[in-house]
Amino acid sequence: MPIDPSSASAAATPSDDARLLTVGQAAAALGVTARTLKYYEELNLVVPARSGGRYRMYAESDLATFGRILRMRSLGFSIAAITEILKRPMRLVESGKSRMNEEDLQVVRDALHVQLDTLRERTVQVRRELREAESLEAQIAHDLQYIEQRLCGVPADQLLAERVARRRKPQSH
Incomplete structure (x- = not known):
């Protein structure tokens, strides 16, 4: 049953x-x-x-x-919200249904605000780290391109001159 x-x-x-x-x-x-x-x-x-x-x-x-x-x-409640809600008791209300009282709802709200603030701070940090990683990725790809061309027989003096010329040219962002 x-x-x-x-x-x-x-x-x-x-x-x-x-x-x-x-x-x-x-x-x-x-x-x-x-x-x-x-x-x-x-x-x-x-x-x-x-x-x-x-x-x-x-x-x-x-x-x-x-x-x-x-x-x-x-x-559609998140696991974070469910975790906080489950920490609070359900109380019988006039309609005969179980609900959380206003005080408990405020505690849940405050806990979720703290989590959201923490996640927003972490998101900013991760985005900064991502930009740094993408920049490093581009630099290494550029270095690999040089090495690959050298291995294909392109003279070093020619490749180095091209690198110097690229660095002097204003870059568009």
């Missing part, structure tokens, strides 16, 4: 132990592949119990978490 992850509780209960599922059973209950479950485990979004240190065993609460993850991914 498939488990409806939206109806499962968010916290593990003693009765969860009686209903531990294997990777295959959990994947079937959620309608995903075992690899999908392992992927989210690799990201530390869900950490299932282990049987004898060997097999992953999923409780109802794990399936509920997977259900949240899958819903958020289907709505």
Whole structure:
């Protein structure tokens, strides 16, 4: 019988132990592949119990978490946002639905702002490094061209004179 992850509780209960599922059973209950479950485990979004240190065993609460993850991914949330959201509890609101409260949303917003700022700084750095690498690449390609021509028998004096002439000519950017 498939488990409806939206109806499962968010916290593990003693009765969860009686209903531990294997990777295959959990994947079937959620309608995903075992690899999908392992992927989210690799990201530390869900950490299932282990049987004898060997097999992953999923409780109802794990399936509920997977259900949240899958819903958020289907709505286009990033892994970064999902990670932050999962750190906060869901609370029952007037409509009977579980939602995050405003305070928790602000904490998630602040955490995502920090991540975004860090990524923007890194992007600037990577672009600078890329420009430097492209410049070095062009210089080495130019040097290789000289060596290839020398190996083809072009006299060094001729090639060096051409290099000097190119360096003196204004370069267009």
